Amino acid sequence: MEALTNEINTNIHGKKQKVKTIFIGGGTPTALNMKQLRSLLELIDHKFDVANCEEYTIEGNPGDFEVEKVRLLKSYGVNRISLGVQVFDDQMLEELGRLHKVKDVYHTINLLQRNGFSNISIDLIYALPNQTVDQFQKSLEEAVSFDLPHYSTYALQIEPKTVFYQRHKKGKLHRPPQEAEVQMYEILKSTMRGNNINQYEISNFAKNGFESKHNLTYWNNEHYYGFGAGAHGYLPGRRTGNIRPLPAYNKKAMSDGKPILSIEEIGLKEMVEEEMFLGLRKLSGINQQHFRDKFGFSCDSLYGGAISSLVKKGWLAEQQGNYCLTDDGLLFGNEVFAEFLLEEEDLKLVR
Template identity: 65%
Template sequence: MPESVYIHIPFCEHICHYCDFTKFFYKESQADLYLEALKNEIVSNVPGSKQPVKTIYIGGGTPTVLTVEQLNTLMTLIHDKFDVQGCREFTIEANPGDIDVDKIQLLRDFGVNRVSLGVQVLDDDMLVQLGRAHRVSDVYTTVNRLQQHGLNNISIDLIYALPHQTPEHFQKTVNEAVAFNLPHYSTYALQIEPKTVFYQRHQKGQLHRPPEEAEVAMYDILKSTMTKNGLHQYEISNFAKPGFESQHNLMYWNNAYYYGFGAGAHGYLPGRRIGNLKPLPAYIKQANADGHPVLRTESIGLKEEVEEEFFLGLRKMEGVNKNRFKERFGFSHKQLYATPIEVLKQKGWLQEDEEWIRLTEEGVLFGNSVFAHFLLEESDIKHVR
């Protein structure tokens, strides 16, 4: 059975210039229709009530753009279908400045115990360039408001390698971010994605990206500053105080099964990966028709599961557990990967001990090249069956 649940709320007050997630401008009447369709999808796919799960994550979009009444509708649905009381981690994403006291109290009453804030950068001018609606002062107000009402498990998202950003500028943002003394930080280098404002500017030569060496310098700043402030790197892009690692994200990196509900959401069930319809009218129509608003289903065989065990596992600083691999698949990793592992160790990109295989510091910088070594042919898998 799936261990976790992801629920996508695709509405935003503003569309950021870099964002390629499934999102639409918020309209209250449209959100009402969406929540009804979402209910039909969840009820059609989750048998019974109070199903046990380890984590629940509500992402977007901006889930907290919903009204208090709409959030109440959503939370009631989640409580009916899943055992929230037995859930380890219940996260909702929010933007600084858009979550008031009434919403915070409602979320707490329904068992939400973690909030992920989309801060991105602590510089007002750069926030404007990104198309963000909030300002730095909103970050302080929102963090304080959450803490005052008992929601202390807060994560901040940061983006680096932004247009015109220098390592010195990024150092200032990281210093200010860690001064909040929060338990978790997620950090990502800017990616230029199709169908975004930044992509259009990039195509026209109007987007100034920092050079690669500046991006590497920013990543080094990130790691050293987090370490100095008691935050350990447990995944390529994530840092936490001990015990505050994101349990939901670890579920992804541990290659576990999960439900994905909502427009554009993805789920991973035994033998298949499911991607939902993205256009809002199409999603609502199909979810109301039969509860299965699926765009595509991808078969996941042994080959794909083994590959993903390494792709995802090597994102974690602890790496891939050899014993867990053998327990899951019934054969040793050496039967498939002895040669590539030795090659990568010689390059200085992998290290190995009795229990784990993990990236070196240099290997993290060449992650995509490392992962390519773990692609398989179907004929490789036949030899281990």
């Protein structure tokens, strides 16, 4: 907390910063005790214009909330809760190394709703080790039975330096076959559609008006601050990544308030590429007029060949002035995005 306070104080000066959204996550910030959590909320309230913030989210795990914490969050203006549920199966939760059980999800959602929180999102993971399609469908149906306004659902990623990665290398991690993963994704989309929960991004679903404004900041390729161990920020002309793990972050943040590990300069080439990669994650896709207004040239003048090829493959479509992924395109997103990588010479042709 002291290191984070020093980092924010070093970078944010003067009157309270106006921000559209605030997201406390990363980690599990609700693991803080009451004194620490109050200190964090006071710091944010002191530095940012919380009163005029449209969306103020905190991440947490089921079982980490008690009534005092919930009321504290409410009193400081937090208006959205994102819960890391992952799966509605106690055995799978244990294999994932999660500390909560399914009953904790019920208790936590009930506690939040009784204390005035209606904007609640839950995260789910599918394609878990040994998970069957039927098991995923059961877990998904239990999730939507809560009738919440937002759901984020991701296929399991095997990250380096994790227990799962070590098991995977030793051949002891048995993920479902790719065909089953695709089937799970199709069930996910149809189940959400059947419950009037709209897909607005590859992995995100919401009732009308409850799309995550904070995450849309990322997908709209807009700017944001990033503070804390391992945090990423995007300010005009550069992306930054902070030091991790926590002890190294603490040492640097306490010494000079600038615990930056990496700075990536973002020129026109990178901005255009990211506009395409990130924007196509949204179901609404890339608005052609917005692209022209932002960059001074059209999508077609730069990417005409790639767009034509992807449309012929059935992965991309044009709808009401937008380029967006088709249902098949959603399954091959990374291959689609690769088509929008640029060489510096490409930009000379349109400038």
